[in-house]
Amino acid sequence: MKDKIKIPGVFFSWKRALGITKVKQRIAKETGIPTTQSGLEKKIGNAILKAIFRRQ
Template sequence: MSKGGFSWKRATGVTKAKQNFSRKTGIPTTRSGRQRKAGSAMGCATFIMLSILIIITLILIIL
């Protein structure tokens, strides 16, 4: 990453367009941002799936 200077992406408006897209849709445009968002969603989904699995197991044991 540079410490300033000229950037073609900033000069042509690519950076601003990506920022606006990301803010409006909630989808990160960087690779690390997408991985971070997917990881946080998986953490939540894993907890929910584990809870459902435990409940189903308990129901099957009781029957």
């Protein structure tokens, strides 16, 4: 069994180290399309609700 020593507040993200996070944030900002699952679900849900409850 692998024991991991965890130090509170100290972590390493290989995605951040490679710059993937920054690229994803830039794409999301420029296109207006979220790159996270929760963000995408929220955007789709809001669009559906607007379509249903749109006043004419």
